[in-house]
Amino acid sequence: MSAISSALSGRPYRRRTEAMRVIFSILFLLPALCAAQATIHVGSKRFTESYILGEIVTATVASAGEAQAVHRQGMGNTAIVFAALRAGVIDVYPEYTGTIAFELLRKRAAASLEDLNRELAPLGLGAAVRLGFNNTYALAMREARAAELGIGAVSDLKRVPELRIGLSQEFLNRRDGWPAMARAYGLAASPLGLDHGLAYEASASGQVDLIDVYSTDAKLAKYQLRVLTDDLGFFPKYDAVLLYRLDLPRRAPRTWEALIGLEGRISSRQMIAMNAEAELAGVPFSRVAEGFLSGSAARHLAAPGEGRTFISTLVGADFWRLTGQHLLLVFASLGLSIVAGVPLGIWAARSPRVSGWILGSVGMLQTIPSLALLAFLITLMDTIGTVPAIIALFLYALLPIVRSTSSGLADIAQPLRESAQALGLPGGARLRLIELPLAARSILAGIKTSAVINVGTATIAAFVGAGGYGERIVAGLAVNDNMMLLAGAVPAALMAIAMQLGFDVLDRWLIPAGLRHDARAGA
Amino acid sequence: MIRLEGACKTYRGSVALAPTTLTFAARQTSVLIGPSGCGKSTLLRLIVGLVTPDAGGVWVGGEELHKDNVERLRHGIGYVIQDGGLFPHLTAGENVALLARYLGRSRAWIEERMSRLVDLMRIPARLLERFPRELSGGQRQRVSLMRALMLDPPILLLDEPLGALDPVTRYELQDELKRVFAELAKTVVLVTHDMNEAAHFGDHIVLLRSGRVVQAGSFGEFLSHPAEDYVRDFIRAQRAAVPAAN
Numbered sequence: 001m002s003a004i005s006s007a008l009s010g011r012p013y014r015r016r017t018e019a020m021r022v023i024f025s026i027l028f029l030l031p032a033l034c035a036a037q038a039t040i041h042v043g044s045k046r047f048t049e050s051y052i053l054g055e056i057v058t059a060t061v062a063s064a065g066e067a068q069a070v071h072r073q074g075m076g077n078t079a080i081v082f083a084a085l086r087a088g089v090i091d092v093y094p095e096y097t098g099t100i101a102f103e104l105l106r107k108r109a110a111a112s113l114e115d116l117n118r119e120l121a122p123l124g125l126g127a128a129v130r131l132g133f134n135n136t137y138a139l140a141m142r143e144a145r146a147a148e149l150g151i152g153a154v155s156d157l158k159r160v161p162e163l164r165i166g167l168s169q170e171f172l173n174r175r176d177g178w179p180a181m182a183r184a185y186g187l188a189a190s191p192l193g194l195d196h197g198l199a200y201e202a203s204a205s206g207q208v209d210l211i212d213v214y215s216t217d218a219k220l221a222k223y224q225l226r227v228l229t230d231d232l233g234f235f236p237k238y239d240a241v242l243l244y245r246l247d248l249p250r251r252a253p254r255t256w257e258a259l260i261g262l263e264g265r266i267s268s269r270q271m272i273a274m275n276a277e278a279e280l281a282g283v284p285f286s287r288v289a290e291g292f293l294s295g296s297a298a299r300h301l302a303a304p305g306e307g308r309t310f311i312s313t314l315v316g317a318d319f320w321r322l323t324g325q326h327l328l329l330v331f332a333s334l335g336l337s338i339v340a341g342v343p344l345g346i347w348a349a350r351s352p353r354v355s356g357w358i359l360g361s362v363g364m365l366q367t368i369p370s371l372a373l374l375a376f377l378i379t380l381m382d383t384i385g386t387v388p389a390i391i392a393l394f395l396y397a398l399l400p401i402v403r404s405t406s407s408g409l410a411d412i413a414q415p416l417r418e419s420a421q422a423l424g425l426p427g428g429a430r431l432r433l434i435e436l437p438l439a440a441r442s443i444l445a446g447i448k449t450s451a452v453i454n455v456g457t458a459t460i461a462a463f464v465g466a467g468g469y470g471e472r473i474v475a476g477l478a479v480n481d482n483m484m485l486l487a488g489a490v491p492a493a494l495m496a497i498a499m500q501l502g503f504d505v506l507d508r509w510l511i512p513a514g515l516r517h518d519a520r521a522g523a
Numbered sequence: 524m525i526r527l528e529g530a531c532k533t534y535r536g537s538v539a540l541a542p543t544t545l546t547f548a549a550r551q552t553s554v555l556i557g558p559s560g561c562g563k564s565t566l567l568r569l570i571v572g573l574v575t576p577d578a579g580g581v582w583v584g585g586e587e588l589h590k591d592n593v594e595r596l597r598h599g600i601g602y603v604i605q606d607g608g609l610f611p612h613l614t615a616g617e618n619v620a621l622l623a624r625y626l627g628r629s630r631a632w633i634e635e636r637m638s639r640l641v642d643l644m645r646i647p648a649r650l651l652e653r654f655p656r657e658l659s660g661g662q663r664q665r666v667s668l669m670r671a672l673m674l675d676p677p678i679l680l681l682d683e684p685l686g687a688l689d690p691v692t693r694y695e696l697q698d699e700l701k702r703v704f705a706e707l708a709k710t711v712v713l714v715t716h717d718m719n720e721a722a723h724f725g726d727h728i729v730l731l732r733s734g735r736v737v738q739a740g741s742f743g744e745f746l747s748h749p750a751e752d753y754v755r756d757f758i759r760a761q762r763a764a765v766p767a768a769n
Contacts, residue, residue, distance in 0.1 A: 419608030422571045423622050423670075424597030433621065437612045512612035514654035 038067040040252060043081045043093035046074040047196065048279050049135065049216060049271065053094035053240065055289035056266075057259065061092075063293075064258040073285075074475070077170055078103055082243075086123060091248050092259070096135060096238035100127055102176035110236035124246050129260055131240040133216060133268040137171060138235065140213045140225040142203060153229040154185055157210070161187075166194035166208035176236065178212075184234045195477055200225075216268055218275035240266070266292075282308055282481070313487040318471075322488075325467035326495065329386070329458040333393030334451050341398050341450075342443065345405020346431065355406065362398040370396070370460045378464060389461035396457055397450035404446025408439030437512050444510055448503040455496040459488065469495075524549045525570055525678065525710065529579030532565055538734045539565040542579060545729065545736065549677075552704050552711040554725035556718060558757075562734040563714045567680050570712065571602050584677065598622070601671025601709075605683045607663040609655040615666040616651030623673055640669045643703060661692040668703070679704075681713040685720065697723055718761035730754060 040061050044054030054071050061069035072090055075081050082104055084090045097116065101107045105119050116127050139154060146152070149160055157163065171177040172193055181187070194202060199211040200219045213220060213227065220227065242259060249256040274292060277283045283291075344362070348355040365373075370392065377388040412435055420434040436443070462470030469488040476485025508516070525547040532539045540562040547553045555563040568574040569581050572593040581588045583596050602608075609618045616637070623633050641648050644665045655663055664684055671679060684700070685693045701724060704711050715721055721728050722742040729739045738750035749755045 415604055415606065415608045416610060418568075418573050419602070419604065419610070421573060422597060422600070422602035422608075424594045424600075425622065425625060426594055429625055433625065434610055438610070440612075514612045514614070514656070 038252065040067045040069055040092070040248070040255060041090040042069060042071045043075050043084055043090035044071065044073055045078060045081050045093075046076060047214075048218065048275050048285075049214065050074070050094060051285045052274050052278055052288050052292075053131070055285045056262070056292060057092060057094060057242065059286075059289050059293055060258050060262060061252075061255050064252070064255040066252050066254045078174075085125065085243060085245065088245065092242050092244035094131070094240055095127070095243040096240055097127070098136065098176060098236045098238035100241075100243065101236065103174050106175065113241070120243075121246065125243060126246050127241045127243050129242045129263050131242075131262055131266045132264040133266055133271045134237050134239050135214045135216045135268075135271065136230075136235045136238040137177070138213050138215050138230065139210055139228045140203075140220065141210050141228065142206075143224045143226045145206075145209055146226040146228075151228065152226070153231040154181075154234070155231050156228075157187055157189070158185065161189055163189060163209045164207070165189050165191035165210045166199055166202055167191045167212045168196040168199065169193050170196075171212040181234050184232055198477070216271040216275060218272060218279040220272070222276075222280060240271075279481070282483070308483070310483055310486065313483050314490065316487070319491075322467060322469050322471060323491065323495075325386075325461075326455070326458055326469050326492070329389055329393060329461050329466060329468050330451065330454045330495075330499075333390045333397055333458075334447070334454055336390070336394040337397035337401050337450060338447060340394075341401030341446075342405050344398070345402045345443070346409065348402065348406035349409035359403060359406070362395075362402050365395045366399050370457060371463065374460070374464050385464060386461075386466045389458070389464055389466035393454050393457055393461070397454050400446040400449040400453070401443070402446075404442045404449075405439065408442025408446075409435055411442070412438050438515070440511050441507075441515060444503070444507055448500065451499050451503065452496050455492060455499055459492055524582075524584065525712065526582040527566070527569065527579065528582070530569055530576040530581055531578055532562075532569065532574055533577055540569070541734045543736055544579075545739065547710060547712055548727065549710045550708045551726045552713065552724050553727040553729065554721040555712065555714045555729050555731060556716060556721045557731035557737075558716065560733075561731040563716075563729075563731050564682055565734075566731070567682050567712060567714050570678075571597060571600055571680055598626075598674055599676045599678060601668075601673075601676045601679045603664070603667045603671050603679070603681045603684045605686045606660075607655065607667035609663055609667055609670070611655050613654075614651065615653055615655060615658060615662075618655070618666060619651065619670045619673055621670070626674075636673060636675075637669075640672055643672075643706070644669050645699070659692075660688050661696055664688065664696060665699075668700075672707070677710055679709045679711045681711070683714055683716070686715075700724070718758055730757065 042054050042058045042061060044050040051074055054073060058069045058071040061067065072084070075084055075090075078095075078099055081090070081093055082095075085093060095104075097113065098110065100116050100120070101109075101111050105116065107119075113127060113130075120126055139157075141149075141151060149156075151157065151160070167178055172191060173179075178191060182189075192208065194208065194211070196212075199208070199213075200223050202208045203211045203225070204223050211225075213225065215227065219225075242262075244259075270292070274288050277288045277291070278285055341362075344358050348358040368376075373392050373395065374388055377391055381388055381391075416434070416438065420430045425433065458468050459470030459473050461468050462472075462474040469492040472484050472488025473492075474488075476482065476488060527543050527545045529542045529544055530540065531542040543566070545566075555566055557563050565574055569576055570583065570588075572581075572588050584599060586592060586596060588596060609615065610621070613621065619637060619640070620633050623636070628636075637651070638648070641651070646662065646665045646669070650658060650662055650666070655666070658666065668684070681700075685696055688696065697720060704724070711724075713724055715724075725742060727739070728742055728745060730737045730745070732753060738745060738754050740748075745754055745758060749758075
């Protein structure tokens, strides 16, 4: 996952900053001027707490008045944000000591901040400013279920190997995550990969018994979850700190001083409250951060949703941009798959020897998971965004079109095929005048299927920065915002229905009258 | 004139047509007759190039049929099959005009030709605006014959053209076709399994059995000098079957 995601979201930022650097060096030849215009980029990972801390850091940087502060929100998972920091795309981001030790430095045991810094220094990085709380991983169960099974600590899990466990991909795969934990506790269960944003709902609805949580998760109280005691002391400390580029204090000393001022300012309680403000009350991250910095944290709860309704989210400012992007993705890929799929279908129908190969290959394309295909295309083309997304959608749309074209042609009755031949029409004319019109119904059905499927599949394009309604779905998943998620899913579903209706109208135009079911009947 | 020289066809080891040498005289109606699977349709399809002979050859109007000239030679052949073979997505009129339009004949030429064929086939012109499925079986066969005759080809091949029709329409069309054949003086090869129909049309009858020609000649010769017992049996069986069928 992390390799894919880093391929998915790492590059554009680097590209953009590189381009910006070039422009900068051309426009501002004097280093003094350059310094006066300095920008400090703050990164964050794709979950609520990281967004909030990112906003707090950004606001703190801005308050120092030394540099412009830009927050690259929710860039991706640990690997991506860390890669961005090393590449200089961002200068600082909130991280956790345990993650630095196990995930980033590949250490086998917890280490002190000094030890970490010794190893980070060669990379040009440093970790400092303990914010004041420990957000460790923990396993949690519904209170009622835990009581029923008598489970209070992680060791108790050994007694109930049939538990259904749903874990986030990151926890499942990281060194200090499930594999090590299962070894330490001697657990044999095989967990299910589950998006962190969905885990609480899955647990609340009883689809999974056990999920991984962060000890500062906003929803722990809301969903009445029991956090299991880590009785073997497996989980190390995950103290929140700032991970930064070592040149930052030198480049922006006043800013750095302001950041040091954050040391010890945020308690676990405060963090849970801020997470709840953002996640449960829908207060924007920037407002939560503002509230914290002005000393009024957790007093915002009285303003749930900030007057945001589903409708206002649905037709938000980005609605037309997302609709346009979504339509572009769907129709550009559909156009390509018609242009390629119909000839492939004709070829398959004409030549039984290659037919198996063609249908087999386009069928196999369908079995490739969409994220894997996107990751592969990104590596292959060395770009992210609309182009790989359109190509992936194009490949998925091929099968219905190729198959319906080839079967539509193959299903033409032998006497009709021979009548066309016996008339003395050459192959091309037979295809154009007789065979394709006779297969029109089938071909159009295939195109319609592809179009409708494409509307749904196009939502994954948001993972590679191609926009569309998927942007809301991804954002909604990232911050546990169901309203945001629905504001993406609902218009996508409506577009699929509209597509279906549109094609029904198109059928009347494109299917020859003599072949339509509703043509006037009787002589 | 159509000639087969040792032409034969085998499908996956079963003989559809044994090596056959046969001539169909110009401006004459010949009938291919025999039981199902005797090879009569295969023989007809060899002439129009829908089937390529394994050995031997087929000559149409003095030219041997092969890949490169088959499309041109087909323009000199009208071909009608059992249920007409009309294209369902085109109206009857479009079916008739299809090839002429493809070959770039002028609108005036096409209209002239179609009105003549409407008269010949005695079909109401308004029926040409209908789609094939909106026509009766007999009307479809008339339209199909119009399509076959559109370019005024010297040769007409008909594969059981009346096979799918009810008896009344069938007898009506038998007379109609005989009149048209006589009027146009085409080289006609017609496939049927019905001896009465063969006797009705045929100046020249070819009886096939298991891919082999049993006898070729006039109906009178079939009666007076049957080549094998099978000829007599076939005629007798058909005669017996006719009253029962009606």
